[in-house]
Amino acid sequence: MNSQLDQASPRPQNDAASTRDPDGFRLLNRYWDAANYLTVAQIYLQENALLRTALTAEHIKPRLLGHWGTSPGLSLIYVHLNRLIQKTGAEILFVAGPGHGGPAVVVNLYLEGTYSEIYPHVSQDAEGLRRLIRQFSTPGGIPSHVGPPTPGSIHEGGELGYSLAHATGAAMDNPGLIVACVVGDGEAETGPLEGSWKAPAFLNPSRDGAVLPILHLNGYKISGPTVLGRQSDEQVVALLRAHGWDPVVVSGSDPALVHVHLARALENAHAQIVQIQEQARRHGATGPARWPAVILRTPKGWTGPAVVDGVPVEGTFRAHQVPLAGVRENPAHLAQLEAWLRSYEPETLFDADGRLVPELAAIAPQGRLRMGATPSANGGSDLASLPLRPLENYALEVGTPGSTKHETTRPLGEMLRDIYTDTEQDRRFRLFSPDETNSNRLGAVFEVTDRCQMEPVLDGDDHLSPDGRVMEVLSEHLCQGWLEGYALTGRHGLFATYEAFAMVSASMTVQHAKWLQHARELPWRNPVPSLNILLTSTCWRNDHNGFSHQGPGLIDTVLSLSGSVIRVYLPPDSNTLLAAAEHVLLSRDYVNLVVVDKQAHPQYLNLEDARRHAAAGASIWHWAGNDDVPSGKITHPGALSGTQSSITTPDESVASTGPDIVLACAGDVPTEETLAAAWLLQHHVPEMRVRVVNVMDALVLPPRDAHPHGLSDVDFENLFTPDGEVIVAWHGYARAFHQLLHGRRSPGRFHVRGYSEQGTTTTPFDMVVLNRMSRYHVALEALYRVRGRFDGAQELADHCRTMLAKHESYIHEHLEDLPEIRDWVWTPPEP
């Protein structure tokens, strides 16, 4: 431990002459000093950045914010990676797991020059230095964490746990890239991070880049030690070895020694990576590579005050944020801060103009090799869209709407298969899933690729190989984290997962949306492929499972986020799913949530109508209602003339006398029930005019000032009428739909049914009954809303109640009395 600081004794004079610094470590140390100096300056100073005059209380920021503890370690790693780049020409992406060490990362970007290139007002001179220190953690300035405004970054590091997953995703299909990933010992305690250590089982050195984890143990979190921080080197080494890495420990508190050992460790790691990759690229990969890893143990708050007010600080949790809290009021603290700052000898680091002295500036890499300038951190060097074949290749033939059933997601699997094929030369697409690709009916991808796994492949394994590029791992955190890293470095992907367990990584979705929202505001940040999440095995159809598998809550989570980046699609069938998929796979900078079940469901729209429906987001399905035909006539597709479209989008005029009731639906099962209810109403109550509106883009519902997809009032009322009653069957929690309507006129006329936390292992029809969204419930509500003023209304109401009672007795009694378990499915009306 450095115990000089509290005595404020000067450091040994630095001599930059290369003859006396054959390996450059003394210069490197001075560069590190510059980084540490400017880190402290950012946290404390608003003036006197170069300490040209004695420090006074007026130079101190009125509010001291920031995290010193992790910063010197982050800077140490950064300057040594600079050295490695200079020696090897490696392209390195830097992921700072302890992203709260923002000032350390920013200062390294500043010293290497990338920061000033992107933010010219923070120039490499005295005035720029003043701006640099004042902007940090200051209103109107920059946030305290690494984030989108930080050049070279794809990772925020606020919500801990995802650095290694992001790094791994960034390395996939990026053969020339090394992702150096710093994992703090706080983050190492989280579940998602612990789950990420298994990367070697999924990284193929013959085609992927390398991840170089640097587990930086300074021993403490905010106020206590960490588990790994207090374990022996042997234990930590054993843990990483057990996960398949080849770790080396670099440990110490004497910078001179640590420089030597860390430099050697990184050089060796680089050599190992090169060797692993050359071997695999020449001879093919055999088994998981034992990739190098570095365990770096240095004091928390290294080079900072050893003792403050008689209490040890350096090397303890007390160095976590601002080690000297009372500098404005307490002259002793102010003096100690000045001694601390002067211990870095700023007058030897910066010239008279405030520029880093040339011999230090020469240490940083140049051009795109600077970690702040790597194209990988900014959407990749050459972001190419996915080559999508015409949807006609996959579209289902749909004749009479609803007359055929098909597993809705299966054609999407074929589309993804062709994307794999068509990007084989320029690999930039992967599918990520918790072992559910086949279960989710996307198995067509296995015609052209396999599941990826580096562990041995056995006879009888199904489409498994190290060359496979479908990523299956039973961890939503890993699937999503890998995809986020893959997409932020400019490649495309889809995370397909069970709806109920999408909440496992909901917080990642929130954080990613925040990243995108912030990044979009920065002109220098390139757009990146969207985070595409496909939820299948929905709450309505979880046949093998039960209540725990019924949770549509991610829709609600996503709806809370900024409308500038979130999109929610509920395609009612396969062709609309294809249209949605085409859109989301080509989109940029969104979180796209697509919810659709995988089971066999009725198919409704041919491709042309599906495209129009998807483009409009919602439309009237004429063939399912009767408000636009002479009163009393039941409509069906056969009744439509050849020139009449089967749907009407909201911007088209509606030739209707006005329906008595609007039945709206969103999602496959709600659509099926609504169509059946519409048929029941028309069949039994022919005088009643019924309109069916299908909503597949949930965000057409709010007003346009709440979301860019929001329909104009005119268009909204074209669909839902200005003031008529609307019965809604909605895929998710009913209250989410009400939330979406906020700001619309008279929202009270919308009566919404949806998933209401009722469920178990039961029949699909029982699920809609339990949640009161069945065709009979919808029809009864419609009759109630029109006050039963039509002939046949009472008859239909009786019929509905009879059927529900019959269902109830069936459910309650069949265990004893009924020989078979049946389902009731809707048969659409014959033409």
Place this chain on the structure above:
Amino acid sequence: MNSQLDQASPRPQNDAASTRDPDGFRLLNRYWDAANYLTVAQIYLQENALLRTALTAEHIKPRLLGHWGTSPGLSLIYVHLNRLIQKTGAEILFVAGPGHGGPAVVVNLYLEGTYSEIYPHVSQDAEGLRRLIRQFSTPGGIPSHVGPPTPGSIHEGGELGYSLAHATGAAMDNPGLIVACVVGDGEAETGPLEGSWKAPAFLNPSRDGAVLPILHLNGYKISGPTVLGRQSDEQVVALLRAHGWDPVVVSGSDPALVHVHLARALENAHAQIVQIQEQARRHGATGPARWPAVILRTPKGWTGPAVVDGVPVEGTFRAHQVPLAGVRENPAHLAQLEAWLRSYEPETLFDADGRLVPELAAIAPQGRLRMGATPSANGGSDLASLPLRPLENYALEVGTPGSTKHETTRPLGEMLRDIYTDTEQDRRFRLFSPDETNSNRLGAVFEVTDRCQMEPVLDGDDHLSPDGRVMEVLSEHLCQGWLEGYALTGRHGLFATYEAFAMVSASMTVQHAKWLQHARELPWRNPVPSLNILLTSTCWRNDHNGFSHQGPGLIDTVLSLSGSVIRVYLPPDSNTLLAAAEHVLLSRDYVNLVVVDKQAHPQYLNLEDARRHAAAGASIWHWAGNDDVPSGKITHPGALSGTQSSITTPDESVASTGPDIVLACAGDVPTEETLAAAWLLQHHVPEMRVRVVNVMDALVLPPRDAHPHGLSDVDFENLFTPDGEVIVAWHGYARAFHQLLHGRRSPGRFHVRGYSEQGTTTTPFDMVVLNRMSRYHVALEALYRVRGRFDGAQELADHCRTMLAKHESYIHEHLEDLPEIRDWVWTPPEP
């Protein structure tokens, strides 16, 4: 691997004579056969449970649902734990990580007798057997997963990842309990599970029970291998050793050998546990204990069909669900199923009445030692409430509302401290937090206990010891999982965490609410202490951090769940927080979400008013408005007569001429801004009558049919008037408030401001400006809603705009021009 089944050759004749079965393994194997037989029967059969006649298609369920693959392994472990209990008298709680192996667990409960005791209609005879097989995964029957209806269970195992955390929580302060926790190799791939292996660093053998992990590797998930499943024994052993366990491998596909080895492994494990505990209880714990663990490798779908249609099934992923899918249509499959069932020789397992033969029935433990009957799985044997001292011990003295500031959560820390003290003899309370107890101002607990850690304690550590019972680990998953296990076994706790990162474990909150909802419907399940979640460091005050730390989304997630189990409290100050804490800590079967910031905030209510406010959930704050006093007079507490209460709860009559505007608020920062706005309005526009309503129980807002706390229409309108305009400042996302209002008359009159995803590292006041919830925004909206028809309105509007412009220029320009960063805080009006 067992390759007999596809040839349907008979098994070796079992001879139960004890002379030929000295260790009882042949009997044990027959018991296991019975479990496997009834597992298969549950998945396939609706009749002919005992196979007394030849199997026909009519005996087969029309829909085949369930998971065979994991079931024989679960049963194997269960019967061996039975044996261990018989040998040692140990009290064992069984946690089935692969909870989808529901039929295996249910059948073991049935065989040991606990199932029929709780569900007498599923009796231990032929008729009961018929009900047992028919009810499984059948509408109106039982779900396919282990769940609340499963006796002896505290863990559902649907959303994988939490079994080991639940087991660890259950063992804490349960010195006599061994929690046997089966972890499947699918679950072992998840992040939360991987993060749970560090339990030895937190379990103190001198006072806690033991966790015995049984890592059951059958090699596969749904359709592919698992990482651990394909690694060598050495690698898996090394991983668990690195996490601090002492694992032993039991591996094989010959039941006779596996029985011997597993029995020995469990006996040794039990002996190790006893030794560790005796040593620690005599001499104190020194360092983490090296607890035993078992790695069990057996074939997936063991004893099932080896090959189906020429494709290997047993020992592969194809055994995951229903290995023979076509038994109703395919005679060969039917024959193979019959051979499979008969291979267990059911005629030798059950007597003529369908009862397990006595020599097998004698194998199971008796009474409360049966794992289905352990009190620990049903709220503990003696659930005692927490002894809470009168809140007067902690309440703040509050004079003029808003005149003093105090860190709101600090008195709660004192309350928790005394709970620790008062339960020292009967330990049943713990605080769980990701290293934030001090940061969250709950540090008073450290006056009487420490942070728990078994690793070495160093000089300079702050309140850290193996005897500490404050659980700090940087993992929301672990904190919440531990508390869930602790509470489901009948003990009390609080999970205090940063608001933004509560979403990390949001899916656990959803799943726990589902568990409670289901459990409440079961009369035999005892109520258990609620899951209490305290969110601090809220979106409005994340001073050291920024945008990534601003996320109030857990409120939205919780609001979607069943009203029968969820509660959301937003105390505006410290005394109301105490009243809320008293309520939630004594409550049962709820998920209680309490959101309040930790920083110094104005304090408003004395304890008496705080209690009334908390009990009512919302009330009018007369002293902050002027609608109940002669028009034009500014009210303040000094103006209230001694007998007049400062608040009016909704069931009290309101002596008001009717306000011109209602300002409603929920949450500390929204309250502060609203009170300031109310003051601005009264000061500048004295003729305008303003009412301030504070809402601290969010669930008074919906109608009573949506939540039991919902106010009656009369009470609701007593607060908010029948039709007046209401400006709302809401802690979270504005749309959540709108969602809550659904079902109320004319919800369009509520104009809500809340967190709208705007933020960075900035001043608290800038946060409310960015999100347009500042006092000036609220006042301007109020003026707009009353159409500015009062004297002084224009003057106030100008003032508000001036102040916002001043703020904006301050934020944008101070980096250059202003010497200091300031905040603007509201000063309440002088009396």
